[in-house]
Amino acid sequence: MDMRYAQARWDEPPIIDLSATGKIGFNQVLSEETASNIGSVPHNLRRSSPPRLPEVSEIEVVRHYTRLSQENFGVDLGIYPLGSCTMKYNPKVCDVIAASHKIRELHPYQDIRTAQGILQVLYEASEFLANIVGMNKVTLQPSAGAHGEYTGVLLMRAYHRDKDDRKRREIIIPDSAHGTNPASAAMAGYEVVEIPSNSDGCVDKDALKSVAGPQTAGFMITNPNTLGIFEHDILEIAGIVHDAGGLLYYDGANLNAILGKAKPGDMGFDVVHINLHKTFGTPHGGGGPGAGPVGVTRQLADFLPVPTVEFDGTKYYLDYEKPKSIGKVRAFHGSAAIVLRAYAYILLHGREDLKTVSETAVLNANYMAKKLQVIKGFSLPFGEGLPRKHEFVLSASSLAKETGVTALQVGKRLLDFGVHPPTVYFPQIVEEAMMTEPTETVSREELDRLIEAFRSISEEAYTDSEQIKTSPHSTSVTKIDEVKASRPRTLQLTWRLKEPRSK
Amino acid sequence: MLTDIGVGSIDDLFSDIPLSIQAKAHLSIPERLSEMEVKKRVESLLSKNRSTSDMLSFLGAGVWPHFVPSAIDAVVGRGEFLTSYTPYQPEISQGMLQTLFEYQSMICELTAMDYANSSLYDWSTALGEAARMATRTTGRNEFLVPHYVHPERLKTLETFSEPAGIEIIEVAQDVHTGAIDLSDLKKKLSPRTSGVYFEYPSFLGFVEEAGEEIAGLAHNAGALLVVGCEPISLGLLKPPGEFGADVVVGEGQPLGNYMNYGGPLLGLFACKGETILRQMPGRIIGRTTTQDGTQDAYCMALQTREQHIRREKATSNICTNEALLALAASMYLSLLGPKGIAELCSVILDRTRYAIDRLRSLPGIVAPGFDAFHFMEFTVNFDKSRKKVSTINDELLSNGVQGGLDISRYYPELGQSALYCVTEVHSHEAIDTLVDKLKGTLEA
Numbered sequence: 001m002d003m004r005y006a007q008a009r010w011d012e013p014p015i016i017d018l019s020a021t022g023k024i025g026f027n028q029v030l031s032e033e034t035a036s037n038i039g040s041v042p043h044n045l046r047r048s049s050p051p052r053l054p055e056v057s058e059i060e061v062v063r064h065y066t067r068l069s070q071e072n073f074g075v076d077l078g079i080y081p082l083g084s085c086t087m088k089y090n091p092k093v094c095d096v097i098a099a100s101h102k103i104r105e106l107h108p109y110q111d112i113r114t115a116q117g118i119l120q121v122l123y124e125a126s127e128f129l130a131n132i133v134g135m136n137k138v139t140l141q142p143s144a145g146a147h148g149e150y151t152g153v154l155l156m157r158a159y160h161r162d163k164d165d166r167k168r169r170e171i172i173i174p175d176s177a178h179g180t181n182p183a184s185a186a187m188a189g190y191e192v193v194e195i196p197s198n199s200d201g202c203v204d205k206d207a208l209k210s211v212a213g214p215q216t217a218g219f220m221i222t223n224p225n226t227l228g229i230f231e232h233d234i235l236e237i238a239g240i241v242h243d244a245g246g247l248l249y250y251d252g253a254n255l256n257a258i259l260g261k262a263k264p265g266d267m268g269f270d271v272v273h274i275n276l277h278k279t280f281g282t283p284h285g286g287g288g289p290g291a292g293p294v295g296v297t298r299q300l301a302d303f304l305p306v307p308t309v310e311f312d313g314t315k316y317y318l319d320y321e322k323p324k325s326i327g328k329v330r331a332f333h334g335s336a337a338i339v340l341r342a343y344a345y346i347l348l349h350g351r352e353d354l355k356t357v358s359e360t361a362v363l364n365a366n367y368m369a370k371k372l373q374v375i376k377g378f379s380l381p382f383g384e385g386l387p388r389k390h391e392f393v394l395s396a397s398s399l400a401k402e403t404g405v406t407a408l409q410v411g412k413r414l415l416d417f418g419v420h421p422p423t424v425y426f427p428q429i430v431e432e433a434m435m436t437e438p439t440e441t442v443s444r445e446e447l448d449r450l451i452e453a454f455r456s457i458s459e460e461a462y463t464d465s466e467q468i469k470t471s472p473h474s475t476s477v478t479k480i481d482e483v484k485a486s487r488p489r490t491l492q493l494t495w496r497l498k499e500p501r502s503k
Numbered sequence: 504m505l506t507d508i509g510v511g512s513i514d515d516l517f518s519d520i521p522l523s524i525q526a527k528a529h530l531s532i533p534e535r536l537s538e539m540e541v542k543k544r545v546e547s548l549l550s551k552n553r554s555t556s557d558m559l560s561f562l563g564a565g566v567w568p569h570f571v572p573s574a575i576d577a578v579v580g581r582g583e584f585l586t587s588y589t590p591y592q593p594e595i596s597q598g599m600l601q602t603l604f605e606y607q608s609m610i611c612e613l614t615a616m617d618y619a620n621s622s623l624y625d626w627s628t629a630l631g632e633a634a635r636m637a638t639r640t641t642g643r644n645e646f647l648v649p650h651y652v653h654p655e656r657l658k659t660l661e662t663f664s665e666p667a668g669i670e671i672i673e674v675a676q677d678v679h680t681g682a683i684d685l686s687d688l689k690k691k692l693s694p695r696t697s698g699v700y701f702e703y704p705s706f707l708g709f710v711e712e713a714g715e716e717i718a719g720l721a722h723n724a725g726a727l728l729v730v731g732c733e734p735i736s737l738g739l740l741k742p743p744g745e746f747g748a749d750v751v752v753g754e755g756q757p758l759g760n761y762m763n764y765g766g767p768l769l770g771l772f773a774c775k776g777e778t779i780l781r782q783m784p785g786r787i788i789g790r791t792t793t794q795d796g797t798q799d800a801y802c803m804a805l806q807t808r809e810q811h812i813r814r815e816k817a818t819s820n821i822c823t824n825e826a827l828l829a830l831a832a833s834m835y836l837s838l839l840g841p842k843g844i845a846e847l848c849s850v851i852l853d854r855t856r857y858a859i860d861r862l863r864s865l866p867g868i869v870a871p872g873f874d875a876f877h878f879m880e881f882t883v884n885f886d887k888s889r890k891k892v893s894t895i896n897d898e899l900l901s902n903g904v905q906g907g908l909d910i911s912r913y914y915p916e917l918g919q920s921a922l923y924c925v926t927e928v929h930s931h932e933a934i935d936t937l938v939d940k941l942k943g944t945l946e947a
Binding site: 014023026045047054067075077080085095099100105106113116121128178182183189192232258289290328333335343351355386412420478480482485496 | 548786802823
């Protein structure tokens with residue numbers, strides 16, 4: 001294993017500390033006289049003092065943020081198997097296309113006759129996505145997965161209300177679900193009913209039956225689930241929910257596993273959200289932007305947020321005339337620049353390669369799962385003998401018991417190998433969980449290197465665990481005191497509050 | 504690899520998917536294209552669009568045309584930032600974490616608030632979150648909103664409020680000055696009021712001058728003051744934190760981000776006071792040190808408010824946010840600094856005044872429709888010309904100009920009015936062109 005990874009260490013101060021009075025990094029307009037306009041602001045509306053922003057030159061700004069970029073790890077630097085986040089390679093051509101002024105400098109309110117190109121992209125993208133997930137109609141508006149969930153739950157609510165059914169106050173969610181599921185359901189005013197998983201890590205059907213009833217608005221799950229296991233009884237599950245009068249919600253976080261292999265619509269789902277920044281290769285941007293389009297069956301299509309993008313045979317247009325719509329979930333028409341990238345991604349892959357995406361992602365995950373579970377200290381709990389899909393959850397619980405090295409510490413040690421660790425401590429039903437999603441864009445050689453890193457960490461743990469417990473050593477900072485960051489006495493959330501407060 | 508796994512074929516790995524489902528999984532989308540073909544095809548579609556580089560446009564209304572300094576494009580496109588995700592592993596993600604800490608700091612400086620989160624989706628969803636936060640903080644459920652707020656923000660606010668049992672109550676504004684009707688505000692404030700909201704500058708470009716009085720009235724009633732901002736204006740305008748705002752929301756797109764047909768955008772969110780900080784939605788980055796105390800470091804703070812820890816008890820469901828746009832905003836505010844942003848405001852004031860002066864010289868036009876101080880945007884009323892805004896905009900477009908937003912559909916009492924926006928990208932010459940074309944249209 002090549003361990004020569006070393007992240008840059010710049011010890012870069014906050015940019016305000018680089019400030020020197022009078023410096024400026026960008027001049028607005030030099031050719032016209034403008035200095036005298038400040039006087040036109042009424043006295044009572046003027047700032048008492050200028051904002052304390054940095055006074056730095058252009059090169060200082062560029063250096064500062066370029067140095068910071070070097071202290072940041074992305075897919076472009078190495079393997080990033082963060083489970084449920086689908087950190088795959090983002091094709092550069094999509095970014096090049098999205099850098100055109102023909103998208104960047106479009107205003108959402110400009111006459112649609114001058115926006116036919118982007119409207120066609122949005123329309124076709126929603127058609128492609130609807131087909132991929134087997135839904136009748138897709139809204140492109142939600143800005144992220146969680147935003148899509150909130151939209152989707154509101155659509156289910158509107159459906160029940162339209163039938164004058166107001167008794168349905170509960171949404172059922174498995175204990176292995178992403179935290180956004182219960183949070184979104186609660187935001188939409190629902191009581192969350194959590195059900196346990198069975199020994200396969202799948203939905204416990206008896207538990208589901210016992211809570212599903214006339215009070216059930218819907219059931220939110222992801223398939224494959226967060227353990228990477230396909231809910232093989234999904235049709236039966238859908239039957240239980242539908243028989244109770246509820247709707248089935250598909251959390252699309254794990255869609256990368258089933259492109260061209262299974263459509264949520266054929267599994268009985270009524271509402272689906274799709275994370276374009278996961279499955280459709282748009283860059284994650286350090287936390288965002290993403291996009292979370294939502295697809296629905298015909299019976300829910302009338303409730304979609306406005307506007308939808310439509311085509312009347314000659315022109316593309318925005319349709320606001322939807323009397324049953326849940327309204328607006330954000331301003332304007334969604335994140336067009338993200339949808340554009342996903343559209344290009346879909347064209348680049350086409351129907352055959354999208355299927356290959358999922359096949360390769362699943363192949364890689366199973367290969368890795370097979371190799372990792374035999375390394376001393378690790379195991380693959382739940383669903384014995386079942387294939388995984390695009391991800392799997394490794395447990396480091398034996399390692400923790402036998403050596404005191406936890407999943408968290410394994411993760412920190414992986415950083416020294418230039419590897420971003422898997423998602424740790426999720427799902428909560430697995431002890432010392434390491435949720436691992438290699439994606440289709442890693443090579444076999446890379447997978448082997450990653451497996452080797454796990455093996456060498458295991459060896460270290462059983463022989464001399466000191467290096468692990470003090471890791472990471474190769475990152476721009478060593479292990480961080482995260483507790484201190486949230487403790488009231490040391491809380492520091494801006495550069496203004498530099499000193500610890502007395503109270 | 505299949506041998507290592509112990510299966511005969513890839514299909515074996517999908518054998519747990521019922522065959523009846525697999526049988527229908529065929530995708531009806533086009534066959535794949537090469538990179539060159541994709542680029543050609545998408546660029547050919549996009550060429551049907553007319554951007555603000557192709558034509559003069561006077562649209563603002565929540566997304567505004569500004570010049571983006573080239574240094575921003577150069578850094579924002581770096582793969583280290585672009586292809587990273589939420590900094591769950593802080594030791595290897597210091598770059599984005601420090602950037603977001605700086606972003607939070609600069610938003611606080613600009614708004615004169617204590618705390619800012621590291622972004623929400625856009626102004627409208629930030630407003631929705633603010634209303635919910637006001638209810639969590641006060642235990643009350645009436646949120647007061649003036650008449651002239653952005654209609655799409657109002658719609659989004661309703662979508663976020665109604666499921667939480669929050670009622671939106673309208674407060675009147677003077678139809679001549681746009682000022683909030685303080686006597687109507689007093690009438691509507693009650694022990695049920697969770698918060699009072701206004702936009703600053705307003706959706707229609709006039710600037711509310713009674714911020715302090717509104718704050719006083721809200722606070723006396725035990726309610727929070729929520730102020731919505733266009734951030735560049737705060738280079739000169741008194742920041743909401745100086746007149747008593749408890750929460751500030753706004754749109755960060757003008758800070759170095761492109762319009763992109765309306766998205767992605769950057770939701771600003773800041774608050775004052777430690778009590779309500781615990782109710783703030785979204786990710787917050789804090790400064791700390793390494794465990795050995797030798798290095799400054801950054802990581803996510805106060806995570807017990809968030810969905811991945813607190814699940815249904817979280818302050819919000821937000822996970823993915825707009826971090827990359829926050830990076831652009833940090834760079835923008837650093838490049839301009841206090842002097843640059845004041846200069847930019849000054850240029851915009853010059854354009855605003857020039858455009859108003861030129862437009863009002865045309866017969867048949869009243870501009871602005873409100874007697875107040877305006878920044879960047881203002882209404883233009885065409886009633887005296889006896890022409891509809893839609894007709895005028897059609898004629899302008901055929902002359903290569905995108906006119907202001909037709910607001911007659913939102914506010915019938917304002918007659919045939921449009922909302923015009925001018926920024927540093929509109930030279931006097933560009934405004935002269937608009938005036939010429941309008942003149943031709945009105946005389947026709």
